[in-house]
Amino acid sequence: MKHTESHIGHSSLSRRGFFKAGPALGTAVSAQTSLVYAAAPQQQQSGSPLISQRRTLGAGNSAMEVSALGFGCMGMNYHRGIHPPKEAMVKLIRQAVERGVTLFDTAETYGPFVNEELAGEGLAPVRKQVMISTKFGFNHEGGRANGLNSRPEQIRRVAEASLKRLRIDVIDLFYQHRFDPNVPIEDVAGTVKDLIQEGKVRRFGLCEVGAGTIRRAHAVQPVTAIQSEYHLMWREPEETVLPVCEELHIGFVPYSPVNRGFLGGTLNEHTRFDSGNDNRDRLPRFTPQAMRANLAIVEALNRFGRPRGATSAQVAMAWLLARKPFIVPIPGTTKLAHLEENLRTADFAFTAAEMRELESAVSMIKIVGDRYPAEEQRRISR
Ligand SMILES: NC(=O)c1ccc[n+]([C@@H]2O[C@H](COP(=O)([O-])OP(=O)(O)OC[C@H]3O[C@@H](n4cnc5c(N)ncnc54)[C@H](OP(=O)(O)O)[C@@H]3O)[C@@H](O)[C@H]2O)c1
Numbered sequence: 001m002k003h004t005e006s007h008i009g010h011s012s013l014s015r016r017g018f019f020k021a022g023p024a025l026g027t028a029v030s031a032q033t034s035l036v037y038a039a040a041p042q043q044q045q046s047g048s049p050l051i052s053q054r055r056t057l058g059a060g061n062s063a064m065e066v067s068a069l070g071f072g073c074m075g076m077n078y079h080r081g082i083h084p085p086k087e088a089m090v091k092l093i094r095q096a097v098e099r100g101v102t103l104f105d106t107a108e109t110y111g112p113f114v115n116e117e118l119a120g121e122g123l124a125p126v127r128k129q130v131m132i133s134t135k136f137g138f139n140h141e142g143g144r145a146n147g148l149n150s151r152p153e154q155i156r157r158v159a160e161a162s163l164k165r166l167r168i169d170v171i172d173l174f175y176q177h178r179f180d181p182n183v184p185i186e187d188v189a190g191t192v193k194d195l196i197q198e199g200k201v202r203r204f205g206l207c208e209v210g211a212g213t214i215r216r217a218h219a220v221q222p223v224t225a226i227q228s229e230y231h232l233m234w235r236e237p238e239e240t241v242l243p244v245c246e247e248l249h250i251g252f253v254p255y256s257p258v259n260r261g262f263l264g265g266t267l268n269e270h271t272r273f274d275s276g277n278d279n280r281d282r283l284p285r286f287t288p289q290a291m292r293a294n295l296a297i298v299e300a301l302n303r304f305g306r307p308r309g310a311t312s313a314q315v316a317m318a319w320l321l322a323r324k325p326f327i328v329p330i331p332g333t334t335k336l337a338h339l340e341e342n343l344r345t346a347d348f349a350f351t352a353a354e355m356r357e358l359e360s361a362v363s364m365i366k367i368v369g370d371r372y373p374a375e376e377q378r379r380i381s382r
Contacts, residue, residue, distance in 0.1 A: 049100025051343040055328050057173075057251025058224030062203050064173060064251070066131055068321060068346045070103030071096045071339075072255065072332035073119045078110040080261075081278040084334050086118060093122030095336055097129055099343055105227075105253070105330045106166075107135035107177055108158050109145050116165040124167050133225075133253075134162045135207065137177035148379070150180035152191040159200050175205035175227055178379055185213050189220035196221070205253075208380045211240040214250065223250045225328075230254035231263060232316055232362050233285070233297060234371050242324065254320050257329035260286070263316040264338070265298045267291060282373060290369030300361045310348055313338070315358065317345040322355060 053068040074080070076089040083089075093104070106119040116134060123130055136158035138145040162171060174195070176188055195201040203224035206217060217223055226245055230237045231254060245252045258264045260280055269288040273281040280286040285294065301312035310318065313331075320329045331342045350358070370377065 049098070050340060051100040051346050053346045054102075055251075055325065057253070057326065057328060058203065058222065059249035060222065062222040062224045064131060064203055064224055066103035066328055067101050068328060069101065069317065069343055070105060070253070070328055070330040071101045072330040073104055073106045073115055073122075074110045075332040076115065076334055077118055078115050079277075079279045080332070080334070081274040083277075086121075089118055089334065090122040092334065092336060092339065093119065094126060096339055097123070097126045099340065101343070102129060103131050103133065103328060103330065105133045105255075107175075108162055108165075109135070109138045109140065109177060112138075112140045112143065112145065113161075113165060116162055120166040120168070127168060131172040132166055132168060133173035133175060133205065133227075134166065134171055135175040135177035136162075137180060137207075148178055148180040148182070150176055150183045150188050152183075152187060155188065155191045156195070159195055163200065170199060171201045173203045173205050173224055174201045175207050175225075176209075177207050179206075179209050179213060185209075185217045186220050189217040189223075193221040207255075209241075211244040214241070214244050214248070218248055218250065223248070225251040225253045227253040227255055227330075229256050229371065230320065231257050231259050232301075232319060233259050233263070233294070233367050245326065246324065249326075251326045251328060252324065254327060254329045257320055257331050258313045258316050258342075262286070262291070262294065263298060263301060264313040265302065265311070268295060283369075283371065284373060285367075285369035285371055287369060293366075293368040296365045297362055297367070300358075300365060304354075304358050304361065308348075310345075311341060313341060314345045314348060317342065318348040318350060319355070319358060321346065322350045 051067050051069060054065050055068045057064045057066060073093065077083045104119055104123060106115045108116060110116070119132065123132060136155050137148060137150050139147045139149045159171065159174065163169060174192055189204065192201060192204040204221045205225040205227060206214065206223060207227045209226065214223060214226060226241060228237050228241060237252070242252060261267050269292040271291070273286065275281045284290060298312050301315040305312055305315040317329050317331065320327055333339050333342065372380065
C-alpha cells in the first residue's frame with residue numbers, strides 16, 4: 001500500500017509563508033528583548049503533542065513537512081556505547097511519535113542493518129504518521145562498512161534491502177551518505193530520480209557535500225535536504241552550504257546537533273567510551289584533554305541557559321532552530337527524559353540580541369581537537 005502526503009497533514013506552506021506565520025509555527029528570532037516560551041500554554045494541555053511546530057524541507061514536488069525537530073535513531077543500537085534492550089528502544093521510538101515527532105533518520109550502515117530493522121519495527125504501527133529517511137553509499141563485508149559505493153546498481157540494491165528492513169513500500173527521503181569520488185554525482189542523482197519515478201523513493205538528499213556537488217545534483221533531481229554535522233562547535237556549513245541551500249530552497253538537517261552528547265553536559269574528561277561500540281573513542285574532540293578544554297563551551301551554554309530556564313542541550317538546539325527556518329535538527333537519545341527535554345527546545349525563541357550574546361560568549365572559546373580523524377575528514381573533503 002502506498003502512503004500519501006496527506007496522512008501527515010501536508011500543507012503547502014512556503015518559506016515566505018513560514019516567515020509570515022512566525023513563531024507560532026517555529027522558533028524564530030524575535031524582535032522582543034526577552035526569551036519567550038512560544039507555545040508553552042498549548043503544550044501543557046493533556047493530550048496535545050510536546051512538539052507541534054512544523055518545518056518544510058525542500059520545495060515544490062520535493063518538499064517535505066516535518067516536525068521542527070526530528071529523531072536520529074543511530075545511537076539506539078550503534079556508535080553510542082552500551083545500548084538498551086531493543087524493546088525499550090522500540091517503545092521510545094513510539095513515544096517520540098506520540099510526542100509529535102514526524103521525521104526519523106536511519107541508514108543502512110548503522111549496525112550495519114540493525115538500526116534500520118529497529119526503526120522499521122518501531123515505526124511499523126505508526127507508519128502513516130511519519131517520514132523515514134535512510135542512506136546508501138557503502139559496501140559492507142563481515143558486519144562492517146568496507147569502502148564507498150554509490151554506483152547505480154548499489155543504490156538500487158540498497159533501496160530494495162532498506163525497504164524490506166524498514167517494512168515500508170516507499171522511502172520518504174533517500175540520502176547519499178558520503179560522496180563517492182568514483183561515481184559522478186549526476187549518475188547518483190539520476191539513479192535516485194529513476195527510483196522516484198518507479199515509486200520506491202519519494203525524495204533525494206545528500207550528506208556532507210560541498211556547494212558545487214549540491215548544484216550539480218540538484219540540476220538532475222531536486223534535492224530535498226542536505227544532512228551535515230552542524231552545531232556551535234562545527235560551523236563550516238555556514239561558509240557555502242547553508243547559502244546554497246537557501247538559494248536553491250533545499251532544507252538542511254544538522255546531524256549530531258548536541259555534538260554527540262557533549263553539549264548536553266553529561267560528558268567530561270573522565271568519561272570512557274566503549275571502544276569498538278562507540279565512535280567517540282577515536283574522535284579527536286573526545287580525548288580527555290580535548291573534553292577538559294571544551295567544557296568551557298558547555299559552561300557558556302549553561303551561563304546563557306540557566307537564567308532563562310533552558311538546559312545546555314536546549315540552548316544548543318534552539319540556536320540551530322533560530323539560524324534558518326529550513327533547519328531541522330535530528331538529535332538522538334536512548335532516554336525518554338532527554339527526548340522530552342530536546343523536544344521542548346522548540347518552545348524557546350531567541351531574540352536577536354540574545355543570539356549575539358550567546359555567539360559572542362562561545363566565539364571567545366578556542367575549540368580543541370578536530371571533529372574527525374584526518375582519514376575520515378579526507379573522505380568528506382569536497
Ligand atoms: N549523515 C551522517 O553522516 C550522520 C552522522 C552522525 C549522525 N547522524 C544522524 O544524526 C543523529 C544524531 O546524531 P548523534 O547521535 O551522533 O548525536 P547527538 O544527537 O548530537 O547526540 C546524541 C548523544 O547525546 C546524548 N543526548 C541526547 N540528548 C541529550 C540531552 N538532552 N542531554 C544530554 N545528553 C543528551 C545521547 O545520550 P542519551 O542516550 O544518554 O540521551 C547520545 O549519546 C543520528 O542518530 C543519525 O541519525 C548522521
